[in-house]
Amino acid sequence: MRDITLSQAVNEAIAEEMRRDPTVFILGEDVAEAGTPFKVLSGLVEEFGPDRVLDTPISEPGFMGIAVGAAMTGARPIVDLMFGDFIFLIMDQLCNQAAKTHYMSGGKLNVPLVLRTNLGATRRSAAQHSQSLQALVAHIPGLKVAMPSSAYEAKGLMKTAIRDNNPVVIFEDKLMYQDKAPVPEEEYLIPFGQANIKREGRDITLIATSSMVQVAEKAADILASEGIEAEVVDPRTIVPLDEDTLIKSVKKTSRAIVIDEGHQSYGVTSEIASRLNEKAFYYLDAPVTRMGAMDVPVPFSPALEDLTVPTPQSVADTARKLCAGELVHAA
Amino acid sequence: MPHDVTMPQLGMAQDAGKIVSWFKAPGDAVAKGDALFEVETDKATMEVEAQADGFLSRVTAAEGDDVPVGVVIACISETAGEDAATTDTAPAEDAKTRPVQDGMSLPEGDTVTMPQLGMAQDTGLLVTWLKTPGDKVAADDVLFEVETDKSTMEVEAGRDGWLAATLAEPGEEVPVGDPVAIISDAKPDAPVARSVKNGAKAEAPAKAEAPAEVEAAKPAAAKAPAPKPPVPVTTGGHILASPKARRLALEQGLDLGRLVEAGHPQPFHVSDLEVLRRMPERSTSAAPAMAAVSRRLTAKAGEDGVAGFAAWAADAQGLTGDTILAGLAGASIGSAVTVCVAVERFGDLAVFAVPPGPALSRVAPSEEAPDLLVRDLRGTHLASVEMGAEDVPVLTVTEAGGGLQITLECAANSMDGAAAIRLLSDFAGRMEQPLRHLL
Numbered sequence: 137m138r139d140i141t142l143s144q145a146v147n148e149a150i151a152e153e154m155r156r157d158p159t160v161f162i163l164g165e166d167v168a169e170a171g172t173p174f175k176v177l178s179g180l181v182e183e184f185g186p187d188r189v190l191d192t193p194i195s196e197p198g199f200m201g202i203a204v205g206a207a208m209t210g211a212r213p214i215v216d217l218m219f220g221d222f223i224f225l226i227m228d229q230l231c232n233q234a235a236k237t238h239y240m241s242g243g244k245l246n247v248p249l250v251l252r253t254n255l256g257a258t259r260r261s262a263a264q265h266s267q268s269l270q271a272l273v274a275h276i277p278g279l280k281v282a283m284p285s286s287a288y289e290a291k292g293l294m295k296t297a298i299r300d301n302n303p304v305v306i307f308e309d310k311l312m313y314q315d316k317a318p319v320p321e322e323e324y325l326i327p328f329g330q331a332n333i334k335r336e337g338r339d340i341t342l343i344a345t346s347s348m349v350q351v352a353e354k355a356a357d358i359l360a361s362e363g364i365e366a367e368v369v370d371p372r373t374i375v376p377l378d379e380d381t382l383i384k385s386v387k388k389t390s391r392a393i394v395i396d397e398g399h400q401s402y403g404v405t406s407e408i409a410s411r412l413n414e415k416a417f418y419y420l421d422a423p424v425t426r427m428g429a430m431d432v433p434v435p436f437s438p439a440l441e442d443l444t445v446p447t448p449q450s451v452a453d454t455a456r457k458l459c460a461g462e463l464v465h466a467a
Numbered sequence: 468m469p470h471d472v473t474m475p476q477l478g479m480a481q482d483a484g485k486i487v488s489w490f491k492a493p494g495d496a497v498a499k500g501d502a503l504f505e506v507e508t509d510k511a512t513m514e515v516e517a518q519a520d521g522f523l524s525r526v527t528a529a530e531g532d533d534v535p536v537g538v539v540i541a542c543i544s545e546t547a548g549e550d551a552a553t554t555d556t557a558p559a560e561d562a563k564t565r566p567v568q569d570g571m572s573l574p575e576g577d578t579v580t581m582p583q584l585g586m587a588q589d590t591g592l593l594v595t596w597l598k599t600p601g602d603k604v605a606a607d608d609v610l611f612e613v614e615t616d617k618s619t620m621e622v623e624a625g626r627d628g629w630l631a632a633t634l635a636e637p638g639e640e641v642p643v644g645d646p647v648a649i650i651s652d653a654k655p656d657a658p659v660a661r662s663v664k665n666g667a668k669a670e671a672p673a674k675a676e677a678p679a680e681v682e683a684a685k686p687a688a689a690k691a692p693a694p695k696p697p698v699p700v701t702t703g704g705h706i707l708a709s710p711k712a713r714r715l716a717l718e719q720g721l722d723l724g725r726l727v728e729a730g731h732p733q734p735f736h737v738s739d740l741e742v743l744r745r746m747p748e749r750s751t752s753a754a755p756a757m758a759a760v761s762r763r764l765t766a767k768a769g770e771d772g773v774a775g776f777a778a779w780a781a782d783a784q785g786l787t788g789d790t791i792l793a794g795l796a797g798a799s800i801g802s803a804v805t806v807c808v809a810v811e812r813f814g815d816l817a818v819f820a821v822p823p824g825p826a827l828s829r830v831a832p833s834e835e836a837p838d839l840l841v842r843d844l845r846g847t848h849l850a851s852v853e854m855g856a857e858d859v860p861v862l863t864v865t866e867a868g869g870g871l872q873i874t875l876e877c878a879a880n881s882m883d884g885a886a887a888i889r890l891l892s893d894f895a896g897r898m899e900q901p902l903r904h905l906l
Contacts, residue, residue, distance in 0.1 A: 390709075390711050390737065417710050418710050418711060418713075418714040419710070419711050419714075420709060420710045420711055421709040421710075421711040421712060421736050421737050422709060422736070460511045461734065461736040461738065461739075462511060
């Protein structure tokens, strides 16, 4: 199997779906000639022309509104939102319109729309271009949320998202665009709501999303050298969430850390930890522990920025304490 | 009374702890609950609290030292500036003149304490001394043998010197952490050998002239609880345990409260249930140690009379060796009804019904549950066995010298002492002189 970058994987997924389905089109800032600042979409405008790869003015609410309307009337738009932080600008179009139209029209209208955007700090992009805001949209019923953790997931989840008849938000890790992973030549889709056990282990489950999957895998390497066998599970989509796989894993290991790059409070980690607490309580031998980004604006200072997100070392430290039976959070 | 500070056992497999740092210096006033020192094991680093109020003295372990579990590393004395050897710093001439049994004056030296060999162990039974008071000992010399409900183990001296005093006699139960011996640097002038009982008696009148023995025993009782491993958190009466540990305890009928009583550090996790499972059954009787005891009696037969007898019986009567053993053992019970005897040889088990009376020809194979098991280990290298009580009384036959050693093991409640003695001596007699069986 060949190795390709996450960028190429996304590009392939969109190109393949655009070839398969003439109603698929993409719009956003700098998507055509520039191919986005991350060069993810390079070459698409050459193949599909400016009618299906649309450069828009710098007006996120405007082009998001266009996409929602187009989706209601039979097209399958892919909206490119340059930074995940700009999601605040399109909240009404996304959360009040796209997410609720199917319900409010009594099922007469669908919004088959994909919003592709990104997350992730430590790129020295400062507080307004470094947030991981997946929890905001995951909170809204009617939106599906996919969080690819490698090129393989990025392609398979993107293709599933484009074929979904409801709005899907995909968060890609902006630091992972150049990371290569084996991706099959032949077509494949990754179904939503199907977690992936990246690594099997017996002592503790590390549930990690997107950028944090690599962190969890490195933490598992550290722990393995100390005799602690960590299981790494990637939910792949947080809405829908594959509870069964997560619960099964935690019932096996009796311990869990949930790791996500969004702010820790009221975040994805809290939601998953709560479900484990509710549904696997009598199997827990340690408190399910959350590890998210610090509850601070992401600092521009590289030294400070690196402190705000979970690292392999900090995850391993927490796992070690849980496995040793230390009282992590004193009552 | 000065309080010994020992290295606690913080994990099941831990045999030593490293002193990371002392939070108190010698001479400092300490209150019960103060963090005294920090200890690091392969699993965790924990603070150890003082278990008594007083002043820290006689610190023998420095930061960075690895100290075996149970070893005394300091003392909490009642008054400032005092070296905690107060009770024991009797002048040497005293030791010469005083009677050995007095126990008031003990030679100076380092104490060897009853080790904790299992987490749930409160006391150890001193089986035997391998050194005599006055002997020169090396650190790795075995000093005494101790028996717990789990195992019998040899305890080493731990340091070079002279065995200046033994503070317990074989057969006595000693609380974990209590001194068992004193090892001195110099050859002791008057080595002391006393028992726990005498030690307690001797101490009691020193405090108050308590005449009655019942009262004299009180200080010993008060002293009995072993120094508890530290409880790292204040629980306020609520047991800290993981949901999984609680569920498994409930399902398996285990009482987490017993771990609390044993001073096992909280919070409890699934791994701690193993400790709980290995605790002996709680007994309602006043002497729990006695209730759990099994009987083990041994007898010697000068010669193996059965070997020859069996050869003759096989020829003349067609009887197998197993039938004969079953017949002899069954008859030794002296029952008026048929008894069932199993004979085990190298794992093969044959069960026989043995009717009353001496006729071996009436011993017949049976499917019933046996009342007695004969384990024939003749022809093996085994000289002596100590297997503990099994479901039914077990007679084990081993070769010894030119003759036999026969061991009877049974649960104390399955057979009273007199019956056990009668069974064993009768059986040993029949094994030595099979003709006795016919008479």
